[in-house]
Every structure is written in C-alpha cells, then in structure tokens.
Amino acid sequence: MASRRALVLLAVVASLCRAAVGQRAKPLLPGGPSCSTADNYTDGSPYKKNLDELLAGLPAAAGGNGWFYNGTAGAPGTADQVFGLIMCYADRNATQCRECLAGAPAGITTACPGSRNVRAAYDACVLRYSPPPSFFSTADLAVNFQVRAIAFAVDPDKMLNAWLTLMTDLTGRAASSPSRVANATTPYDGDPAMLVYGLAQCTRDLNATECTRCLVSMVGQLRRRFTNETGGAIKA
Numbered sequence: 071m072a073s074r075r076a077l078v079l080l081a082v083v084a085s086l087c088r089a090a091v092g093q094r095a096k097p098l099l100p101g102g103p104s105c106s107t108a109d110n111y112t113d114g115s116p117y118k119k120n121l122d123e124l125l126a127g128l129p130a131a132a133g134g135n136g137w138f139y140n141g142t143a144g145a146p147g148t149a150d151q152v153f154g155l156i157m158c159y160a161d162r163n164a165t166q167c168r169e170c171l172a173g174a175p176a177g178i179t180t181a182c183p184g185s186r187n188v189r190a191a192y193d194a195c196v197l198r199y200s201p202p203p204s205f206f207s208t209a210d211l212a213v214n215f216q217v218r219a220i221a222f223a224v225d226p227d228k229m230l231n232a233w234l235t236l237m238t239d240l241t242g243r244a245a246s247s248p249s250r251v252a253n254a255t256t257p258y259d260g261d262p263a264m265l266v267y268g269l270a271q272c273t274r275d276l277n278a279t280e281c282t283r284c285l286v287s288m289v290g291q292l293r294r295r296f297t298n299e300t301g302g303a304i305k306a
C-alpha cells in the first residue's frame with residue numbers, strides 16, 4: 071500500500087523582489103538584501119528618524135494585522151517620508167513569523183546601513199522600505215530567492231501535470247481572496263495517497279489585477295526553475 075506522503079510545491083509570491091536571483095540550499099537562510107548605494111542617509115538625519123520610527127512600529131502593527139502591514143512615517147509629500155512594508159510568508163508558522171518580524175528590521179539596517187531603498191526577503195518574512203514615490207500597490211516581479219527540495223524521485227512530467235493545474239488554479243484563488251493567499255492539494259499521478267501541496271500568496275497592498283500579474287509571472291517561471299524537485303518555493 072502506498073504510504074501517505076505529501077509532495078510539497080510552493081510558489082510564495084510578494085510584491086517585493088530584486089533583480090538578482092539568490093539560490094539558497096537551506097530554507098532558513100535569509101535572501102541577500104538589495105540595498106541602494108546612492109544618496110545614503112546619515113545618522114541624525116530626518117530620514118533616519120522617520121525610518122527608525124517606522125521600523126520600530128512594524129512588527130507590532132503586522133502582528134495585529136494578520137502578519138502584514140504597510141505604512142509610512144514622516145510628513146506626507148516630503149523627501150524624508152518613508153514607506154515601509156512587512157509580511158510573513160503563509161508557509162511559516164506563527165513562531166517563525168514573530169521571530170522574523172522581530173529580527174528583520176534590525177537585521178536590515180545592519181546589512182544596509184545608510185540605504186534609503188531596501189528590500190530583503192527572509193525565509194519567513196519580507197521587508198521593504200523606500201523614500202517617495204510609494205511602492206505600495208505595484209507588483210515587483212523580480213525573484214528574491216528560491217528554495218528547492220528533493221525528498222525522493224519523481225517523474226518530472228507527472229509532477230508538472232500535477233502542479234501546473236494546481237498553481238494556475240491557486241493564482242486565481244489567491245488573487246480573489248481578501249487575504250491574497252490560497253493553498254490546496256492535488257493527487258500526484260492520480261494517486262490520492264500522494265498529494266502535491268501548493269500555496270500562492272501576494273502582499274495585501276496589491277489589488278487582484280496586480281496580484282494575478284505577479285503570480286502568473288512567478289508560476290510561469292516554475293517549469294524553468296524546478297525540474298526534478300519534489301518541492302520548491304519562489305519568494306519574491
């Protein structure tokens with residue numbers, strides 16, 4: 071009798087991305103941050119003050135808002151206004167999420183001291199901030215990092231058959247859900263004892279159209295990025 075095992079295939083997608091692909095063998099490592107290098111802020115500057123204020127409030131704000139928050143600090147319309155967004159990936163549990171929310175702000179200002187425009191994806195959460203113009207509501211299609219898993223041998227064609235339909239279906243469901251997240255399973259090779267699991271997620275600042283645009287782009291890359299894997303994730 072076939073044992074019950076779940077094949078894992080994840081496409082976790084946010085609006086936050088950077089141009090380079092970072093491939094990480096171990097899922098728990100953070101993706102390499104993208105730090106702007108021009109026009110850095112200095113200690114004591116108004117931008118730094120606004121940034122500190124925003125970052126200090128993000129973890130608690132996201133914790134009380136379903137693991138997502140986008141907000142701003144500083145006088146609207148000024149060059150020193152800061153826009154920030156933080157989100158936990160839905161494939162991580164609450165403990166991992168809290169740890170990531172708590173550690174990400176300090177981690178990113180250590181990794182990118184002085185940068186005004188920063189994007190960083192960790193295993194459990196993603197954080198971005200920038201000066202005006204606001205990046206809210208526009209999908210960013212570059213992939214930040216990907217995770218691959220090879221637990222046992224699969225037939226690539228049968229695996230593809232399973233996840234292609236699954237992830238296409240999840241794209242529509244995530245985009246139309248208020249939480250912008252959806253997950254489901256489908257049998258591998260018609261075997262109900264072997265389920266392929268899928269999850270798709272966008273940041274909640276994206277409307278359904280932008281979320282769909284982002285997920286279609288990510289799902290379109292799965293075939294190229296994953297061949298023999300039993301599982302994998304793209305986090306952007």
Ligand SMILES: *[C@@H]1O[C@H](CO)[C@@H](O)[C@H](O)[C@H]1NC(C)=O
Nearest residue numbers: 140141142206207274275276
């Ligand atoms: C978060 O982003 C949405 C979508 O762009 C925007 O309407 C909203 O004002 C933002 N929230 C804050 C607190 O800035």
Ligand SMILES: *[C@@H]1O[C@H](CO)[C@@H](O)[C@H](O)[C@H]1NC(C)=O
Nearest residue numbers: 098161162163164165166167
């Ligand atoms: C969260 O996930 C981690 C890693 O898989 C695990 O060690 C931990 O027990 C989980 N915590 C809860 C509360 O499920």
Ligand SMILES: *[C@@H]1O[C@H](CO)[C@@H](O)[C@H](O)[C@H]1NC(C)=O
Nearest residue numbers: 105107110181182183184185
């Ligand atoms: C700005 O800060 C980044 C680190 O956040 C650093 O790599 C870069 O060299 C700095 N740029 C200048 C011009 O000092």
Ligand SMILES: *[C@@H]1O[C@H](CO)[C@@H](O)[C@H](O)[C@H]1NC(C)=O
Nearest residue numbers: 206207208209277278279280
């Ligand atoms: C969705 O968001 C995009 C980007 O902000 C915007 O151009 C578009 O008009 C929005 N679509 C709808 C239906 O609101």
Ligand SMILES: *[C@@H]1O[C@H](CO)[C@@H](O)[C@H](O)[C@H]1NC(C)=O
Nearest residue numbers: 160161162251252253254269
């Ligand atoms: C998957 O979806 C179910 C509802 O369909 C939900 O209860 C569950 O929390 C979701 N799991 C993840 C990891 O998002």
Ligand SMILES: *[C@@H]1O[C@H](CO)[C@@H](O)[C@H](O)[C@H]1NC(C)=O
Nearest residue numbers: 223224225226296297298299
């Ligand atoms: C996938 O696995 C098969 C069988 O083990 C192997 O022949 C093939 O080279 C692998 N393809 C890739 C892209 O790793």
